[in-house]
Amino acid sequence: MAGTGVFTEIVDGDQVYKYYADGEWKKSASGKSVSIVNPTTRKPQYKVQACTQEEVNKVMEAAKAAQKLWARTPLWKRAEHLHKAAAILKEHKASIAECLVKEIAKPAKDAVTEVVRSGDLVSYTAEEGVRILGEGKLLVSDSFPGNERSKYCLSSKVPLGVVLAIPPFNYPVNLAVSKIAPALIAGNSLVLKPPTQGAVAALHMIQCFHLAGFPKGLISCVTGKGSEIGDFLTMHPGVNCISFTGGDTGIAISKKAGMIPLQMELGGKDACIVLEDADLDLVASNIVKGGYSYSGQRCTAVKVVLVMESVADAIVEKVKATMAKLSVGSPEDDCDITPVVSESSANFIEGLVMDAKEKGATFCQEYRREGNLIWPLLLDHVRPDMRIAWEEPFGPVLPVIRISSVEEGIHHCNASNFGLQGCVFTRDINKAILISDAMETGTVQINSAPARGPDHFPFQGLKDSGIGSQGITNSINMMTKIKSTVINLPSPSYTMG
């Protein structure tokens, strides 16, 4: 159970979860806490410390000192620690999943899956790090005009220093470890600022890393509202790299952060283009899975369907029939559709729905909402003048735009300020490749809904969807810099003998 057994030390007598610094669980000197509201009950569920700027300063100092020693720790030993953390994480999947259910209303089975997936991600990162960080490059000077073979350049990857990780609410464990593990294997130290909704799950995950015996100060976790301590963290001179996943906040951070590497995974408006020759059953099941899993609260959710007019009626009917099988209710009951994360999020989604209603969209189901719970909704005959055609609801509401040519679909996709993923359904692989090339998104899925996983695949967004690329290998590389050592010979090496 959350906060008990090996997790007892992470919570104080007043049931406020502590923050983690210098290898210890601590209460903030602020004396203040931040309340986490359960999206289902809409009542306070947990409390976390509201850390102070002074506490952040101390964490940064400790992280800097610990990193110096960690960078000298053999790679295989760093990997060993990560494998241990992965095993402990999986061992405690039930307790961590319980927090995900209560804090972010993630359906019970998906919550367990998130933790197991996270353990696998940590192990894979340890293995990949051992492989790719052990490799370097040798260059000889005479491959460039005007040079003899008198210089040998050896380049290898070295850590950046202190990495600041800021994940979003929807995958507070998985999108935290996808930053923590690459940072650590590459020899960096790590400061985590978890999302407020999801902070307690993240603190449990950090305890698993603590139990794995990482050196003091190497990993820290400071809690508090992003709006209060976020700027102080992201503009802190002690930070050498920021890895952020979330919404528009990331755009603001990228403007404020100093001259340090940034990895930004932001929002999306993933389009699903359906051609006349597509397997319509496959399309319908992918639209429902892609559009409504975790109630549409995935950056990679299908967020607009662009379907050829000739098959639109058939697709809409099939999607409606599949949607009718979705269960709606509480995450504890493992329902498919659960309450969205907050009342403000539900209000925002409702605003998009009402705008579409006023402008004449066809409602395939009756709009229904109770508290934060919104029943899955498909909106047909959506037009470009409706907000839902462009904005990301992050909820179980999906617009269908009927198109008369593939070009129209590509045009709509590319007119978006987002460019995360997209998908195309057709039996014609040649067309699929041409459409994929034309879509301005970081990834295009052919005949499947968008998805980030498997976690070792490159994952990146164009335009307002991000900077850089994620995925295990890319994240490890991103959290290193190249160091060259040049051996200068007294005479060209091929002159001897």
Ligand SMILES: NC(=O)C1=CN([C@@H]2O[C@H](COP(=O)(O)OP(=O)(O)OC[C@H]3O[C@@H](n4cnc5c(N)ncnc54)[C@H](OP(=O)(O)O)[C@@H]3O)[C@@H](O)[C@H]2O)C=CC1
């Ligand atoms: N491309 C991708 O991989 C993904 C993108 N997203 C996008 O994220 C959004 C939903 O997630 P959500 O958590 O609401 O996103 P937010 O951008 O609101 O928050 C993300 C994180 O940033 C923190 N934060 C808030 N303000 C600041 C600040 N000024 N400085 C630093 N950190 C800050 C938040 O903390 P706090 O909670 O305390 O406010 C949270 O940890 C959607 O737009 C979605 O598309 C989500 C998942 C994946």
Ligand SMILES: O=C(O)[C@H](O)COP(=O)(O)O
């Ligand atoms: O935050 C998100 O929405 C995730 O990055 C999506 O991950 P998934 O596609 O594996 O669900």
